[in-house]
Amino acid sequence: MNRSQDSAGQVFSPQGDLTIYTAQQHKEQLLLAINNQTTLQINLAEVTDIDTAGLQLLILAKRESMRRNIAMSISGHTRVVLDVIELCNLSGFFGDPVFIPSDPSDKGTLA
Numbered sequence: 001m002n003r004s005q006d007s008a009g010q011v012f013s014p015q016g017d018l019t020i021y022t023a024q025q026h027k028e029q030l031l032l033a034i035n036n037q038t039t040l041q042i043n044l045a046e047v048t049d050i051d052t053a054g055l056q057l058l059i060l061a062k063r064e065s066m067r068r069n070i071a072m073s074i075s076g077h078t079r080v081v082l083d084v085i086e087l088c089n090l091s092g093f094f095g096d097p098v099f100i101p102s103d104p105s106d107k108g109t110l111a
Helices: 023-034 052-067 079-087
Strands: 002-006 009-013 015-018 039-043 046-050 071-075
Touching (some): 023 039, 023 052, 039 052, 046 052, 046 079, 052 071, 052 079
Parallel strands (some): 039 071
Antiparallel strands (some): 002 009
């Protein structure tokens, strides 16, 4: 997982699985990324698997960002992330535009 700072604020980029086995580690890093920020971008382009624990982590980030008045966006949605968000009918909750690839091998990055 990577955390970086750009001109728009903090960028949090989890890599690999965003599952029950890695959620606690990602949670700690995500909360560090939120601290003292005005914007947060979560880039999911390198997420290869996500389960309900990973989804709960994204919901936590959204709620915590709203509570702290931080502008949060999610980008780089992979097909596996899109599938879980759509399955749980949470696209509206996150409110981020997504790019749905026509090629199944495409990772589905934001245009």
